[in-house]
Amino acid sequence: MHKEKVNRVVVVGTGAVGCSYAYSLINQGVVEELVLIDVNEAKAEGEAMDLNHGIPFAPSPIQVWSGSYEDCGSADLVVITAGLAQKPGETRLQLVEKNTKIFKEIVNNIMASGFNGIFLVATNPVDILTYVTWKESGLPKERVIGSGTVLDTARLRFALGQYFNVDTRNVHAAIIGEHGDTELPVWSRTMIGMEHIDTILKYKEDIKKESLDDIFIHVRDAAYQIIERKGATYYGIGMSLVRITKAILNNENSILTVSAYLNGEYGQEDVYIGVPAKINRSGIQEVIEIKLNDQEQEQFQRSVSILKETMKPVI
Numbered sequence: 034m035h036k037e038k039v040n041r042v043v044v045v046g047t048g049a050v051g052c053s054y055a056y057s058l059i060n061q062g063v064v065e066e067l068v069l070i071d072v073n074e075a076k077a078e079g080e081a082m083d084l085n086h087g088i089p090f091a092p093s094p095i096q097v098w099s100g101s102y103e104d105c106g107s108a109d110l111v112v113i114t115a116g117l118a119q120k121p122g123e124t125r126l127q128l129v130e131k132n133t134k135i136f137k138e139i140v141n142n143i144m145a146s147g148f149n150g151i152f153l154v155a156t157n158p159v160d161i162l163t164y165v166t167w168k169e170s171g172l173p174k175e176r177v178i179g180s181g182t183v184l185d186t187a188r189l190r191f192a193l194g195q196y197f198n199v200d201t202r203n204v205h206a207a208i209i210g211e212h213g214d215t216e217l218p219v220w221s222r223t224m225i226g227m228e229h230i231d232t233i234l235k236y237k238e239d240i241k242k243e244s245l246d247d248i249f250i251h252v253r254d255a256a257y258q259i260i261e262r263k264g265a266t267y268y269g270i271g272m273s274l275v276r277i278t279k280a281i282l283n284n285e286n287s288i289l290t291v292s293a294y295l296n297g298e299y300g301q302e303d304v305y306i307g308v309p310a311k312i313n314r315s316g317i318q319e320v321i322e323i324k325l326n327d328q329e330q331e332q333f334q335r336s337v338s339i340l341k342e343t344m345k346p347v348i
């Protein structure tokens with residue numbers, strides 16, 4: 034009998050982030066097969082049972098089960114959200130040692146299955162763990178993607194939408210760099226609707242540059258604020274991962290600020306970091322090199338340096 038090609042996504046790590054992603058993926062009807070893996074097998078099993086009970090209300094049929102690394106062999110996409118999360122006050126970079134160790138084991142298990150698809154990494158520090166995934170897997174750099182600053186960009190677009198009282202989808206803005214404390218907003222490329230933000234600052238007296246700077250600080254520190262209040266962040270990243278998944282599986286050529294490998298772009302080499310990139314079925318089809326102003330270029334360089342310095346002892 035002819036078997037239709039179905040899209041299979043495997044999620045490794047069924048904690049808060051992995052399950053928010055799975056829930057959102059099911060509700061948006063993106064794939065036909067969803068496999069959940071966790072070192073805590075009972076947790077993955079329970080999550081699969083619970084999610085399955087919502088399937089009668091999903092927009093399209095999907096099979097969800099708790100599986101093993103063997104299920105990665107025929108997966109189109111493996112999304113890794115496994116590992117430790119920040120405690121209140123802890124930085125993402127402080128997780129590097131423990132999560133690198135966890136990742137080396139996970140990626141080797143996945144590759145032993147014969148996996149030949151695309152990796153999408155969310156675990157922190159995401160830029161460094163995406164690099165680790167690329168190194169350990171031996172897959173082409175285009176097929177190893179980190180969630181990068183997709184979430185930070187979403188946070189900025191949301192906050193600017195509120196400030197300008199305009200639909201977030203009409204806010205064209207980006208955060209690039211490390212997904213963490215050294216990230217930066219690309220104000221020189223920010224548009225609200227059809228207007229450049231510099232033009233708006235010139236003619237609208239109630240719009241202030243200081244308010245924009247404040248907005249960025251809140252965006253940069255949002256994870257700390259949320260972790261302080263509820264222990265973890267997961268809905269925003271879950272939906273960000275679905276957005277990237279759709280760009281890949283639907284061959285969208287969408288431009289998203291993922292963590293991509295730089296090989297000379299932005300004057301940087303041998304680093305995974307958040308930059309705009311065109312995403313389609315082949316993974317990262319192209320890193321988009323936007324022209325940064327001198328200050329942005331300097332901040333970006335600093336972000337690269339911090340990542341490289343942090344990475345050195347673990348790579």
Ligand SMILES: NC(=O)C1=CN([C@@H]2O[C@H](COP(=O)(O)OP(=O)(O)OC[C@H]3O[C@@H](n4cnc5c(N)ncnc54)[C@H](O)[C@@H]3O)[C@@H](O)[C@H]2O)C=CC1
Pocket residue numbers: 045046047048049050051070071072073076114115116117118119128135138139154155156157158159180181184212265266267270
């Ligand atoms: N990139 C981003 O924008 C964001 C990243 N994160 C990161 O995502 C990661 C996960 O966060 P949460 O889901 O909140 O943590 P969590 O503690 O709720 O879940 C982590 C899961 O990983 C599993 N795990 C640990 N070691 C494993 C292994 N060797 N193999 C398989 N599974 C294993 C645990 O059993 C647990 O179920 C953290 O590193 C966090 O910092 C969180 C939010 C946003």
Ligand SMILES: CC(=O)C(=O)O
Pocket residue numbers: 119125157184255256266270
């Ligand atoms: C935890 C994290 O990386 C975030 O919410 O941005």
